[in-house]
Amino acid sequence: xxxxxxxxxxxxxxxxxxxxxxxxxxxxxxxxxxxxxxxxxxxxxxxxxxxxxxxxxxxxxxxxx
Numbered sequence: 001x002x003x004x005x006x007x008x009x010x011x012x013x014x015x016x017x018x019x020x021x022x023x024x025x026x027x028x029x030x031x032x033x034x035x036x037x038x039x040x041x042x043x044x045x046x047x048x049x050x051x052x053x054x055x056x057x058x059x060x061x062x063x064x065x
Contacts, residue, residue, distance in 0.1 A: 022048040029053050 029035035035055035043049030
């Protein structure tokens with residue numbers, strides 16, 4: 001059985017951001033786009049390894065390593 005190329009709850013375009021200062025990007029998305037942080041996975045050094053924020057657009061953010 002073949003997997004779906006896109007999960008049912010995702011839009012056809014889902015940005016995945018890899019940035020230094022991912023926490024600041026998440027704060028920006030919350031403030032400007034009224035995004036809700038759905039989950040956050042910690043990485044070594046107090047960094048964000050992965051996070052999911054949902055608004056009208058689904059955003060994925062990770063710290064650049």
